[in-house]
Amino acid sequence: MELTFFEDAPNYGVVELVRKPLQEYFDEVALLLPELPKKLSIWLDNSFLIRETGEGGSAYSPKVINISFDVDFKNKESQLVDLRGTVFHEAYHLVQGHTFFDSTAEYRSLLDSAIYEGCATVFEREYAGVSPLWGEYKQHSPKELAKWRDAMAAISVEDYRGEKNGLWDKWAFYDKEDARRWKLYKTGAWVVDQTGLDILTLLNTSTQQIIDMYKRN
Numbered sequence: 472m473e474l475t476f477f478e479d480a481p482n483y484g485v486v487e488l489v490r491k492p493l494q495e496y497f498d499e500v501a502l503l504l505p506e507l508p509k510k511l512s513i514w515l516d517n518s519f520l521i522r523e524t525g526e527g528g529s530a531y532s533p534k535v536i537n538i539s540f541d542v543d544f545k546n547k548e549s550q551l552v553d554l555r556g557t558v559f560h561e562a563y564h565l566v567q568g569h570t571f572f573d574s575t576a577e578y579r580s581l582l583d584s585a586i587y588e589g590c591a592t593v594f595e596r597e598y599a600g601v602s603p604l605w606g607e608y609k610q611h612s613p614k615e616l617a618k619w620r621d622a623m624a625a626i627s628v629e630d631y632r633g634e635k636n637g638l639w640d641k642w643a644f645y646d647k648e649d650a651r652r653w654k655l656y657k658t659g660a661w662v663v664d665q666t667g668l669d670i671l672t673l674l675n676t677s678t679q680q681i682i683d684m685y686k687r688n
């Protein structure tokens with residue numbers, strides 16, 4: 472994998488801290504996901520920083536990944552473990568075409584996005600061996616998760632992409648009405664786990680097929 476770093480990125484200053492680990496992690500995940508492009512560009516900025524892990528990321532477009540990395544984060548060892556998880560997560564998005572720009576994934580409702588996020592979350596958990604907080608749904612009852620699933624299935628793409636309505640942030644990151652975080656990720660991971668299949672076999676499975684499999688189980 473050939474990685475290039477945008478020199479004008481706001482957090483380019485950390486490049487020498489992350490260049491070698493990112494190279495190692497992308498080379499590793501490319502062995503699991505040979506469909507990944509051979510060249511990727513990295514935009515370093517801290518827009519996606521997760522305060523508990525000191526890093527974060529986002530699949531910006533098919534060949535560009537945003538990586539966040541907090542230079543002041545105390546536990547450098549755990550930070551790199553989680554950064555590896557993030558690389559695996561974002562790499563899975565690239566193969567599924569779930570990207571912010573130039574996405575090739577199919578979306579019918581917010582639940583489809585939740586399933587793509589669930590897939591990437593399960594992949595980082597299973598193949599990078601991390602325990603992402605946004606994948607820990609067991610603290611919620613199946614009834615509650617089913618309620619979130621149905622609510623997201625009723626939110627159209629136009630609705631959650633609408634200007635400043637906050638629906639994405641509410642479901643993906645934090646819902647101030649019930650003080651829950653990551654409902655979209657947790658519900659997605661739950662649905663994906665119910666299929667009982669290895670996450671690598673779901674790479675080319677549509678979200679509808681995943682929902683159908685989940686309903687059968």
Ligand SMILES: [Zn+2]
Binds near residue numbers: 560564588591
């Ligand atoms: Zn994601």
